[in-house]
Amino acid sequence: MTAATADDAPTQVPVILGDRSYDILIGTGLIESAGETIAARYPGRAVAVVTDAHVGAIHAEALEAGLAGAGIRHQRITVPPGEATKRFAMLEQVVDEILAARMERGDIVLALGGGVVGDLAGFAAAIVRRGMGFIQMPTSLLAQVDSSVGGKTGINTRHGKNLVGAFYQPGLVLADTDALDTLSTREFRAGYAEVAKYGLIDDPAFFGWLEQNWRGVFQGGRDRVHAIAVSCRAKAAVVARDETETGDRALLNLGHTFGHALESATGYDGSRLVHGEGVAIGMAQAFRFSAKLGLCAADDAARMAAHLTTVGLPTELAHIPGGVGDVDRLMTAIGQDKKVSRGALTFILARGIGQSFIARDVDPVAVRAFLTEELARI
Known part of the structure; x- marks a missing residue:
């Protein structure tokens, strides 16, 4: 990997949040040049690098x-x-090690890794000394286009995923596209599900572009940078409108209510x-459920699932090794979802490709009937 030159300077995507605005830099060589970048933007700060054993061995x-x-x-x-x-015991360990390293409030917690490390390190940054500096350095495609942007941090509990956490924005995101070359095909595909999501939410032209250019995204180069930048701009725009998910930021959860339930059912x-992969199946289910309710054409549900299948992503419960239990287990997991409000179920459904919307107070009986049909397809 080599540092970026003037000819291939990073693509810069701003996240506009008043005095907490920050930049997402997307490009090559950003891990190696991070020291210069941080010294220029945060002079005199110390850095606690939080990473996992796998990513640390490659990039630290x-x-x-x-x-x-x-x-x-x-x-x-x-x-x-x-x-x-992403659990309390590991949060305690990270917090303790930050303090043991004599990091001060003005110093920086840097998350080097995928979404798990970003969520955990970000939550630690939010609570140590009541808030330290925070930089995201995402090394997975999923983290670069989704979890590193927008300030969601947190951990899981036995009751469900991401139920304990905080909204805490980073001061900078450094998305080094070279890091994606170290991912397995399975990991890259999993991140691609989140890329496709942005087209399915409200950008049908981007989804069409992905259908034609997905091979370039997988191979790297300009198509990959373009897909990441489009995804980050889409998320940045939503976050700027609705930072704490009281409105249309919930659209970013397309596929996640079903997907999180599937992750819970497989014990993570x-x-x-x-x-x-859970998101991919969840998005396919959201479109199939929408078609079952008469909200969108069955052809649209088939089209989006066909694209996910083409790139190698799962779209059916039958694609999950070991199964996911019965309908009661799935309904219990859905009932613990963060988007449940006063017991009412909220889903992101669709009227077509690029026409997703927030459906509040969805009938649990209809959800149960749909999941019963989905399980029968296994």
């Missing part, structure tokens, strides 16, 4: 060399990889189902 040395070269005091904090890391076992 290059990051730390850059930090050292810029004269930045830093401390690496390593956690185990995987969704199980990444060997069976990772988050992006």
